[in-house]
Amino acid sequence: MEITVKHLTHIYQPNSPFERLALDDINVSIPFGKFITIIGHTGSGKSSFLQHLNGLLKPTKGEIIIGDHKIVADSKVKDLKSLRQRVGMVFQYPEHQLFEETVEKDIMFGPLNFGCTEDEARRRAREALEWVHLPESFLERSPFDLSGGQMRRVAIAGILAIRPEVLILDEPTAGLDPRGHREILDLFQWLNKEQGLTIIMVTHNMNDAALYSDEVMVMDKGRLVIKDRPEIVFSQRELLFDLGLDIPQTMHFLKRVSDKFGKDIVTPLFRLEETAHYVAQFLEKEKDGP
Amino acid sequence: MMNIIIGQYVPGKSILHHMDPRSKLLAVFALIFIVFLANNWVTYGVIVILTLVAIVLSRVRLRFIYKGLKPILLVIIITFVLNAFFTKSGEAIFDYGWFHLTTGGLQQAAFISVRLLVIVIMTTLLTLTTTPIDITDGLENLLRPFKKLRFPVHEFALMMSIALRFIPTLMEETEKIMKAQTARGVEFSSGPLTQRIKAILPLLVPLFISAFKRAEDLAMAMEARGYRGDIGRTKLRLLKWGLKDSLLLLVVIVLIPVLVLLRG
Numbered sequence: 001m002e003i004t005v006k007h008l009t010h011i012y013q014p015n016s017p018f019e020r021l022a023l024d025d026i027n028v029s030i031p032f033g034k035f036i037t038i039i040g041h042t043g044s045g046k047s048s049f050l051q052h053l054n055g056l057l058k059p060t061k062g063e064i065i066i067g068d069h070k071i072v073a074d075s076k077v078k079d080l081k082s083l084r085q086r087v088g089m090v091f092q093y094p095e096h097q098l099f100e101e102t103v104e105k106d107i108m109f110g111p112l113n114f115g116c117t118e119d120e121a122r123r124r125a126r127e128a129l130e131w132v133h134l135p136e137s138f139l140e141r142s143p144f145d146l147s148g149g150q151m152r153r154v155a156i157a158g159i160l161a162i163r164p165e166v167l168i169l170d171e172p173t174a175g176l177d178p179r180g181h182r183e184i185l186d187l188f189q190w191l192n193k194e195q196g197l198t199i200i201m202v203t204h205n206m207n208d209a210a211l212y213s214d215e216v217m218v219m220d221k222g223r224l225v226i227k228d229r230p231e232i233v234f235s236q237r238e239l240l241f242d243l244g245l246d247i248p249q250t251m252h253f254l255k256r257v258s259d260k261f262g263k264d265i266v267t268p269l270f271r272l273e274e275t276a277h278y279v280a281q282f283l284e285k286e287k288d289g290p
Numbered sequence: 291m292m293n294i295i296i297g298q299y300v301p302g303k304s305i306l307h308h309m310d311p312r313s314k315l316l317a318v319f320a321l322i323f324i325v326f327l328a329n330n331w332v333t334y335g336v337i338v339i340l341t342l343v344a345i346v347l348s349r350v351r352l353r354f355i356y357k358g359l360k361p362i363l364l365v366i367i368i369t370f371v372l373n374a375f376f377t378k379s380g381e382a383i384f385d386y387g388w389f390h391l392t393t394g395g396l397q398q399a400a401f402i403s404v405r406l407l408v409i410v411i412m413t414t415l416l417t418l419t420t421t422p423i424d425i426t427d428g429l430e431n432l433l434r435p436f437k438k439l440r441f442p443v444h445e446f447a448l449m450m451s452i453a454l455r456f457i458p459t460l461m462e463e464t465e466k467i468m469k470a471q472t473a474r475g476v477e478f479s480s481g482p483l484t485q486r487i488k489a490i491l492p493l494l495v496p497l498f499i500s501a502f503k504r505a506e507d508l509a510m511a512m513e514a515r516g517y518r519g520d521i522g523r524t525k526l527r528l529l530k531w532g533l534k535d536s537l538l539l540l541v542v543i544v545l546i547p548v549l550v551l552l553r554g
């Protein structure tokens with residue numbers, strides 16, 4: 001299910017003093033099975049873009065084509081429901097959408113809405129809970145007695161149980177502890193690699209964008225500035241700084257080393273081991289003398 | 291979601307925007323009663339002209355005022371029709387069974403509709419040109435004398451400003467939760483009625499939880515910053531009464547004898 005976006009423009013509250021151009025002529029195509037991250041300064045239109053991908057927002061101009069679905073300004077709600085089953089969306093702070101008495105019921109809510117049988121929904125709830133690393137005993141608990149991080153996982157499980165083919169994530173790790181952060185991202189990576197889900201994730205964390213994604217989309221003031229492999233995007237330091245963004249820690253480190261030795265050895269490396277290896281090699285050469 | 295105009299401030303730099311909220315509140319409050327003095331074409335003419343002047347001075351686009359009127363337009367139309375057909379005076383224009391349309395009835399209907407329109411336009415102008423915070427500050431200040439009667443003026447104003455402050459937040463929250471549940475297959479705007487009623491729970495439960503949480507956080511934050519009612523409290527935004535405020539009240543006061551003299 002390839003995603004193609006053509007001339008997507010979105011204006012909030014048009015023809016009022018509160019009118020706001022949130023997306024400005026975005027053209028992009030995302031092949032099936034990719035892991036894409038979107039970075040951009042606050043207010044650059046990332047969330048607005050995501051909400052177009054499953055028809056929660058409709059374009060003011062332009063169109064979005066997902067598989068055999070086409071979303072335009074006057075798309076009907078009816079056609080959108082089957083799209084929403086295939087494109088799952090995890091909002092920022094998804095724990096705010098929990099409402100059922102038990103975790104199990106809450107996870108089953110989505111699948112039931114999309115026409116699953118009780119049994120099937122229950123089976124999926126168990127499976128999804130396992131995916132997000134929560135013990136089965138949680139099924140009977142009230143979602144409101146859980147910690148923030150656990151609630152987040154339940155909410156994500158609630159979307160995974162719908163079995164979407166495309167998973168859209170708006171800052172899914174905001175406010176999680178370091179371990180929870182890693183576990184959740186590893187889950188998304190696993191879903192991408194092993195289950196073949198297309199993943200589109202907004203993040204403010206440059207390290208995550210660099211480490212996990214096949215391609216990075218950079219947004220600024222409603223426009224798509226670049227979409228390319230992380231090695232290429234993060235080589236454009238000046239541009240990223242101008243847009244209020246950053247480069248991954250490993251590249252900051254290489255820049256510092258470069259400054260110390262008066263030689264430019266900055267190169268797009270994102271993994272600690274790789275970077276350590278690279279720096280060690282460089283130091284080795286330095287020791288041997290010029 | 292955002293089409294409720296009453297109570298919605300439109301930023302601007304007009305003379306009405308710059309006035310003291312107290313003068314505007316007093317003027318609108320007085321005008322609501324003064325409008326009832328009008329009872330013939332001349333007096334209604336004076337009031338309509340005054341309203342038009344106020345609209346021009348506010349520099350708010352007409353489209354906004356129309357939007358504010360839309361919800362009560364039906365009420366005005368019904369009032370007009372009822373009055374037109376049930377007042378019997380003057381010459382008959384049209385007579386059929388128990389439908390009578392008379393010149394007197396038509397005039398009466400026009401007058402009452404104009405009265406309603408003027409009142410709504412004036413209040414809409416007040417809220418369009420005054421921030422909710424200014425309105426509550428003004429109200430608190432005007433109600434000060436009632437404190438002697440043990441009316442909790444400060445608490446009343448605080449409650450009002452908190453409520454006003456959180457209406458947009460609550461609306462935003464509603465929209466967000468609706469979207470999140472829509473992504474989980476809930477249909478809010480289509481499907482059979484039973485389906486839609488079922489959709490209320492997934493919306494209301496999270497909404498209430500977040501509202502209570504917000505209230506708790508706010509109470510805690512206020513306490514942490516040493517809030518303890520209005521004892522010894524000073525204001526960040528001071529109300530400033532200017533020449534134009536006095537002028538506005540003067541116009542309103544002068545209007546009373548003028549209308550009394552001109553009315554039939």
Ligand SMILES: Nc1ncnc2c1ncn2[C@@H]1O[C@H](COP(=O)(O)OP(=O)(O)OP(=O)(O)O)[C@@H](O)[C@H]1O
Pocket residue numbers: 012013020021022040041042043044045046047048049
């Ligand atoms: N419901 C709305 N009504 C009006 N304007 C909105 C609405 N939602 C977003 N906007 C505006 O659209 C622009 C883009 O907002 P968006 O939420 O897409 O940004 P973002 O990139 O997700 O930012 P952040 O990183 O802070 O989440 C902003 O200028 C914002 O003020």
Ligand SMILES: [Mg+2]
Pocket residue numbers: 046047048170
């Ligand atoms: Mg956002």
